[in-house]
Amino acid sequence: MLGVLRGMGITLKNFLASYVLPRRPDSLETGGIVTVQYPEERLPEKENFRNFPFLVFDGTVDNIRCVSCDICAKECPPKCIYIVRDTDSEGKPLKRPKVFDIDFTVCMNCGICEEACPFDAIFMDHEFEIGGPERQKSLVYHRDDLLKSTAHFQKIRPTDFAAIEERRKKDAEKKAAAQATVQAAAQPKPQTPPSPQP
Ligand code: SF4
Ligand code: SF4
Numbered sequence: 001m002l003g004v005l006r007g008m009g010i011t012l013k014n015f016l017a018s019y020v021l022p023r024r025p026d027s028l029e030t031g032g033i034v035t036v037q038y039p040e041e042r043l044p045e046k047e048n049f050r051n052f053p054f055l056v057f058d059g060t061v062d063n064i065r066c067v068s069c070d071i072c073a074k075e076c077p078p079k080c081i082y083i084v085r086d087t088d089s090e091g092k093p094l095k096r097p098k099v100f101d102i103d104f105t106v107c108m109n110c111g112i113c114e115e116a117c118p119f120d121a122i123f124m125d126h127e128f129e130i131g132g133p134e135r136q137k138s139l140v141y142h143r144d145d146l147l148k149s150t151a152h153f154q155k156i157r158p159t160d161f162a163a164i165e166e167r168r169k170k171d172a173e174k175k176a177a178a179q180a181t182v183q184a185a186a187q188p189k190p191q192t193p194p195s196p197q198p
Contacts, residue, residue, distance in 0.1 A: 047157050050124030052104050053113050055146040056153055064147065065121035067095040072113035072122055080106035081113065100143035105135060120164055126156045 017032025036043055057064045073081040086098035111124045125148070132138025154161040 045126050047159060049126055050111050051109055051128045052107055052125055053122050054125045054148040055122055056150055057147055058150055061147050064096055065119050066097050067119055068097040071116050075112050075116040078106045078108055097143055102141050104139040104141055123153055
């Protein structure tokens with residue numbers, strides 16, 4: 001009897017949550033109807049949700065973090081990243097990509113590129129509404145399509161952003177201290193004046 005009453009109580013709770021009480025965004029956890037009337041209704045995005053990668057820049061698009069090291073392209077399991085390093089007018093290689101393409105028809109959203117990048121230059125985005133009428137034109141993203149600011153990263157993943165920025169700050173401090181030590185060691189030592197003759 002107790003079990004029947006408990007079951008009826010759960011049914012009543014779900015009925016009220018579905019049709020009487022205001023809809024709550026966490027209704028998947030709290031009970032009630034769970035169908036989301038997308039796109040009019042949307043569930044709040046979880047911070048750890050990931051979809052396709054983007055390239056991050058600091059401040060302006062000229063300050064792209066990617067140094068074109070090719071590590072993410074080598075680590076990408078389905079090999080959907082294609083990178084060509086940029087060069088200067090004399091053909092000398094530069095630390096930035098001239099071409100950086102990702103084929104989103106092949107990308108399997110694994111996030112390995114983000115994990116592999118030693119320069120915090122590529123992160124997984126929350127964007128998923130990327131459908132288009134023409135597969136190659138719409139879903140092969142080029143370098144400029146992939147660029148997004150650090151402010152975007154901070155907005156979608158504030159916890160990761162804070163942790164990464166803290167680590168980058170500490171790394172920069174360590175690097176500056178090491179450079180200062182090297183520079184101090186390279187300074188010429190002051191000459192010792194000759195001892196006076198007796
Ligand atoms: S995104 Fe990172 S791993 Fe990939 S090429 Fe650029 S710097 Fe290297
Ligand atoms: S998320 Fe995975 S499959 Fe997609 S580009 Fe990155 S490494 Fe490749």
